[in-house]
Amino acid sequence: MKVIACYSFKGGVGKTSTAINMAWFAADSGQRTLLIDLDPQGASTYCFRIKSKKQDWSDQFFSNHKTLVKHIKGSDFDNLDLVPAQLSFRQFDIALSDMKKADKRLRRLLRSLRPYYDCIILDCPPSISLLSENVFNAADMVLVPVIPNALSERPLYQLYDFFDSKDIPVKRIMPFFSMVQAQKRVHIDAMQRIKANRPKMLKSRIPFSSDVEKMSEYRAPIAEFAASKPVFSHYNNLWSEVRQKLKV
Amino acid sequence: MQWILPQSDSLAKLADALAGKYHLNSESSQAEHLLIVDDFVNHIIRSGCLLVRQGETYQLYSEEAETLEFSSKKPFHFAADIAESEFRQRLRSLISVRKLDAVQEFDLQRQFLTLRNTDDKAVLKMELLTTLNRQILLLKPVRGYEKALKQITMQLIAMKAESCEGNLPQVLLTLSDYQISNYSLRPQLNLPQDILARDAVAEISLTMLSVARQNEMGILHHCEDTEYLHDYRVCLRKVRSLVSLLKGVFPQAVFLELKKRLGLLAGKTNKLRDLDVYLLKQDDYQARLPDNLRDGLPAMFSDFSLQQKRARRAVKTWLQSEAYASEMNAITGIFRDVGTLPETELSHQSLQTLIKKKSRKCFRKIGEMGVLIAPETEDEEVHELRKECKKFRYLLDFFGPLLQHDKVPEMAARLRKLQNTLGKFNDYSVQQDALMQYLEAGKRGDDLAKSIGALILILAQAQQLQREKVELRFADFYSPETKALADQLFQ
Numbered sequence A: 001m002k003v004i005a006c007y008s009f010k011g012g013v014g015k016t017s018t019a020i021n022m023a024w025f026a027a028d029s030g031q032r033t034l035l036i037d038l039d040p041q042g043a044s045t046y047c048f049r050i051k052s053k054k055q056d057w058s059d060q061f062f063s064n065h066k067t068l069v070k071h072i073k074g075s076d077f078d079n080l081d082l083v084p085a086q087l088s089f090r091q092f093d094i095a096l097s098d099m100k101k102a103d104k105r106l107r108r109l110l111r112s113l114r115p116y117y118d119c120i121i122l123d124c125p126p127s128i129s130l131l132s133e134n135v136f137n138a139a140d141m142v143l144v145p146v147i148p149n150a151l152s153e154r155p156l157y158q159l160y161d162f163f164d165s166k167d168i169p170v171k172r173i174m175p176f177f178s179m180v181q182a183q184k185r186v187h188i189d190a191m192q193r194i195k196a197n198r199p200k201m202l203k204s205r206i207p208f209s210s211d212v213e214k215m216s217e218y219r220a221p222i223a224e225f226a227a228s229k230p231v232f233s234h235y236n237n238l239w240s241e242v243r244q245k246l247k248v
Numbered sequence B: 001m002q003w004i005l006p007q008s009d010s011l012a013k014l015a016d017a018l019a020g021k022y023h024l025n026s027e028s029s030q031a032e033h034l035l036i037v038d039d040f041v042n043h044i045i046r047s048g049c050l051l052v053r054q055g056e057t058y059q060l061y062s063e064e065a066e067t068l069e070f071s072s073k074k075p076f077h078f079a080a081d082i083a084e085s086e087f088r089q090r091l092r093s094l095i096s097v098r099k100l101d102a103v104q105e106f107d108l109q110r111q112f113l114t115l116r117n118t119d120d121k122a123v124l125k126m127e128l129l130t131t132l133n134r135q136i137l138l139l140k141p142v143r144g145y146e147k148a149l150k151q152i153t154m155q156l157i158a159m160k161a162e163s164c165e166g167n168l169p170q171v172l173l174t175l176s177d178y179q180i181s182n183y184s185l186r187p188q189l190n191l192p193q194d195i196l197a198r199d200a201v202a203e204i205s206l207t208m209l210s211v212a213r214q215n216e217m218g219i220l221h222h223c224e225d226t227e228y229l230h231d232y233r234v235c236l237r238k239v240r241s242l243v244s245l246l247k248g249v250f251p252q253a254v255f256l257e258l259k260k261r262l263g264l265l266a267g268k269t270n271k272l273r274d275l276d277v278y279l280l281k282q283d284d285y286q287a288r289l290p291d292n293l294r295d296g297l298p299a300m301f302s303d304f305s306l307q308q309k310r311a312r313r314a315v316k317t318w319l320q321s322e323a324y325a326s327e328m329n330a331i332t333g334i335f336r337d338v339g340t341l342p343e344t345e346l347s348h349q350s351l352q353t354l355i356k357k358k359s360r361k362c363f364r365k366i367g368e369m370g371v372l373i374a375p376e377t378e379d380e381e382v383h384e385l386r387k388e389c390k391k392f393r394y395l396l397d398f399f400g401p402l403l404q405h406d407k408v409p410e411m412a413a414r415l416r417k418l419q420n421t422l423g424k425f426n427d428y429s430v431q432q433d434a435l436m437q438y439l440e441a442g443k444r445g446d447d448l449a450k451s452i453g454a455l456i457l458i459l460a461q462a463q464q465l466q467r468e469k470v471e472l473r474f475a476d477f478y479s480p481e482t483k484a485l486a487d488q489l490f491q
Helices: A015-028 A043-047 A065-070 A087-097 A102-111 A130-138 A150-165 A185-197 A210-218 A230-246 B010-018 B086-095 B146-158 B168-175 B197-213 B216-221 B227-245 B252-280 B282-288 B297-319 B322-336 B351-371 B379-403 B408-441 B446-477 B480-490
Strands: A002-006 A033-037 A080-083 A119-123 A141-146 A173-180 A205-207 B002-005 B023-038 B050-054 B057-061 B068-071 B101-116 B122-131 B134-141 B162-164
Touching (some): A002 A015, A015 A080, A015 A210, A087 A102, A102 A130, A141 A150, A150 A173, B010 B023, B050 B168, B057 B086, B057 B168, B068 B086, B134 B146, B197 B351, B216 B227, B227 B252, B252 B322, B282 B446, B351 B446
Parallel strands (some): A002 A141, A141 A173
Antiparallel strands (some): B023 B050, B050 B057, B101 B122
């Protein structure tokens, strides 16, 4: 079982669209896939047309494997299940802070799902917190969408520093350029600069596309309404690269 | 979760009943062709399994084990035709060397449907199968949406849809009018207790002849399945043995006529059966010989193959001839009209008394012959013991139920162990003779002579091994327990 976290310290960079589409590609390739929406905003949950439970269960999320299993919902797609987010997930840090080995609770929890899933994808909230630390410790790969501009560049470097400071292997970080506008000078320059600084950026890039924005309108992965558009091929390339790196 | 819908508009009614909370979307549909594959005897279906072919995929369903899949571009007819695999092993355990054919075909239309809630989220996936003028609804629950499943199930119950267990092909087979074969080499005879000896012989013979005749079409049109001929011959042999065992029920002239006619029928297929057996032993012979002595075998088997073709043609011609039809008619006529034959010493005896007497005599004779067998005894005497055991076996097989004793199968099981050893001893002997005859019948190359020579030697050793076991097996059989059992059964 492989765990892929879609994470960025910065918001609005394409984390959720990456998580949704990677989950779709994984499931489509036959992997039994579970997408866990850890972001209290619940954008992934919304895009899969799933409703969150009203009852708050965030305090049991990390402590009771059976409760987590009970909350899993089937998506419209074969091999793809989802744990829906709820607003109470904003309290994860509080719940975690009282626990022993608080930074590795998620890893322990996900291990219990090993018999049922081949691939787990985490859609993470844009923060750097105890929950994020749990995500970094649990993930085999941390996919980081980076918009090629200075505002996105800084959080990426901060993330590397954070991994170093916590002794988490930095090789897990897999950044890729997201929302790229190749005609913009500022994007071209930023991409050159970041690549020079961090040569291990993934080769695949996701261009800025109105189709990605339409995902929330259609409430579906790209493949469902734009399979013939270039953006579908870009996500496909990204999945192929991820798959190759993780030897899935 | 499969439901047979009661009417053609049931699905529309279902959608109406759920309207407001859910709506039904039709996604796509496809035409499918599905074949149920089995042998002549329905070995697969009768053992609770099912072999299904759809396109290039074969699926072997079983009640007790997981479903196995096998892919083959071309349809195959024998387990031996496909690569070694778990699938082949299981198939072989079911059909042995029998030929597979499609026994039932289904053309079906599969429509994929999704039940969605007011958010347009799929809460239940369904497939509607239309075939044989019936509609089957398959429910495929979506995790976390059990409520929708419960609601639709309640609606289906309310509209009197019929829930059906098992895999889909099984459901289809039940819906079709397919008649599962009840063919058996040991048909239930249900002879009345007070039946007279001659009437019983006639009834059993007519039943066995009818079983034999059920194989005729197979011999004519599917001769690669050598079991048709095998079974045909077993039936004839049983009738011959029965007539010989109870010859006293017929006037001498009638017995001689039956013996002659039945002998003629059996004789017409001897050659083909021998060749079938040799060719079935191809792998076994190869395996018995060391690599450097195998070179001559292909020539011999290709020779046998050629002879087999000729023998098949001869058997087919015979079975389609008027001479065959009139021979069969004459034999069945005698059995059918036994009531018109003059009475004999045994013809009107109570069958039960007669069988007990015959069985006692047969058991005693086996004992007398068996105790005389020592290491230096001639092979011929071992063969005689084998023949007597076979007679005893037929008596138990045909008339065992008439003895109305629950220990008859125990006697048969004890006898079977001795028969197995004697049977193998005989087979090895017959094979050696046949190979020797083949070797001497024409000019054979050096490789062939070497291979056959080595094979005869190896078969002789194997026969010797069985020969050494005969005394031990006989002692096991002719034990005080078996004697006591014989007393119980035949007194």
